[in-house]
Structures are given as C-alpha cells and as structure tokens.
Amino acid sequence: MVISKDQLRSRMRVARRRLAAEAPDAALRLADYVPKALRAAAAYGLYHPIGSEIDPRGIRLSGEVALPVALARNAALVFRRYAPGDPLVADAFGILAPTGTAPEVAPDIVFTPVLAFDRRGGRLGQGAGCYDRTIAGLRARRPVTVVGVAYAGQELADVPMEAHDERLDAILTETGYIQVS
Secondary structure, eight states: OOOOHHHHHHHHHHHHHHHHHHOTTHHHHHGGGOOGGGTTOSEEEOOOOOTTOOOOTTOOOSSEEEEEEOSSTTSOOEEEEOOTTOOEEEOTTSOEEEOTTSOBOOOSEEEEEOSEEOTTSOEEOOSSOHHHHHHHHHHHHSOOEEEEEOOGGGBOSOOOOOTTOOOOSEEEETTEEEEOO
16 A cells, blocks of 8 residues: 555654654764764754654754754755854744844754655655755755654655655664665
8 A cells, every 4th residue: 555745744753752752862862873974064954853853952063053944934944053042033834943143054964853764865854845955955055964863763664755855864863873875
C-alpha cells in the first residue's frame, strides 16, 4: 500500500511524540556525536524546536550560532545571529526567532529538524518547503553541510522524495552520527 507524504507526516508526528516521551534526555546526547570535522565551522544554523522536535540548542561548535527566521510562509528562511539571552520574536510561522536587528549569517552547517530520514539523505519535513528552498539557495551560492537532527527511531528504509526535495549530508541522532554517502 502506497501512502501519501501527508499520511506519512501524520504517522511520523505520532512516532516522534512517542520517541520524545520515551527519551526525554535525548537532546543532551546529541553533542556527543558531532564529529570533530564539523566543530571548526565559522557559522552554523540551529533551530528553535517546536512540539516534539529534538532540541539541537545544546550543540556547540567553534563558530557563531544562527537561528532560522521565516519572513514569509512561502519563502526561503534567513539565518540571523543568536546568542543565549538574545531577544526572540515570533516569525511568519509563529516560531521564536531572532529579531530583525540581528545580523544575517551564512551558515557553513545547517542543522535541520526532520519528521523522517533515510540513510541516502532523504528528509521528510513539515511540508511547507521552507528548508528545501533555503538549502537549495545556500547550496547555489557555496558549499554547505546539511545535517538532519532526529531521534534514531525516525529512520525509515526509504523516504519518498520529489525533484524539489533537498537531501541531507548527514543525520545526527541521540545514538550517533550517520554520514550519507
């Protein structure tokens, strides 16, 4: 039986809520698995978790931290510099993000939330296409490493992909780091 991406999203949201409840300390373990090769990034983008998304904000690399900002629901995200304690405001999706006065940052590494992933870099997101547009735009300008952040239990054998879907370079979970070949 073939299911649509929307049906798969619904199933994976339920699975992610279960995984979050079963492993409340999972976010604390993420940083342990970030490879040394990534730690020297000049700038990297995290995200402010919503719902049961695993929280990446404990990841600390050597460069400056940025958070994504949705300026419009159908546009690419921009990344703005962020430090703990900086003011946050709701963006176009209602997600907390740095204010418009925070400088824009071009991240070398983007840590992105996922609903599901596979070992070929397939990523299932929320369905709005923001990260796909953002990643495509960043990759058109220069190399960027895109790391999906998820619970290990969000892995699928095969994530359905369409032409506009951007692949992950790696996946970071509470149990390890998966480099996509």
